Amino acid sequence: MTEEQLTHLRSIIIIRIGAIEASLAEDDPESKPVAPDIAIGRLSRLESMQSQQMILAQQRRQQEERERLKNALGRIDKGSYGTCGYCLSPISYERLEAMPDAVVCMSCAG
Template identity: 30%
Template sequence: MTEEEKDEFRKVLQIEITKTEQQIEELKELTKPIPPENSLGRITRMDALNNKSVAEASLRRSKRKMGKLTLSLTKLDDPDFGKCSICDNKIAVQRLMFLPESTHCVRCAGRH
């Protein structure tokens, strides 16, 4: 990665981190405890529980993504930065710009 690409990627990471932070906040709202059955209809409560588990799964994903993004930001200046964690080949810069949390190259990502 050239210095310019690094600068560009740092911006991409920061934007993505801000977006993910907002997502996490929204998802936290959606995963709050659901009021007891008597305050909602039975069906509504089942829907609410369903939506809550979907939101919980998204929240876990977003938190994992957040971890990867912040880690990338701290490792940006490492000589090894941008290498695939499986095959050690360079991850294409375009891929990183598009999916800043990627830690695998296209080929390895396709296999997992």
């Protein structure tokens, strides 16, 4: 992988982390005013609990992805980025571009 490609992947990761953090901040129930009664009244208690569960599950996925992306940045800094964790062969640039937090190469993932 060239220095240029690595710089490009690093900026993809940083942009992705920023997007996740913006989305997490938006979904944070503490950052939102209490919904007016009229909005709650249209949802049953169960429905509202289910949608809360879905939001929490989505947030967990985003937090996990953010962790993986931060780890990827750490690997870029250490110079170990783009190496398969199983077979130690280089992960293709195309794969990293599509999935910058990938830790294994295509054949090990498959």
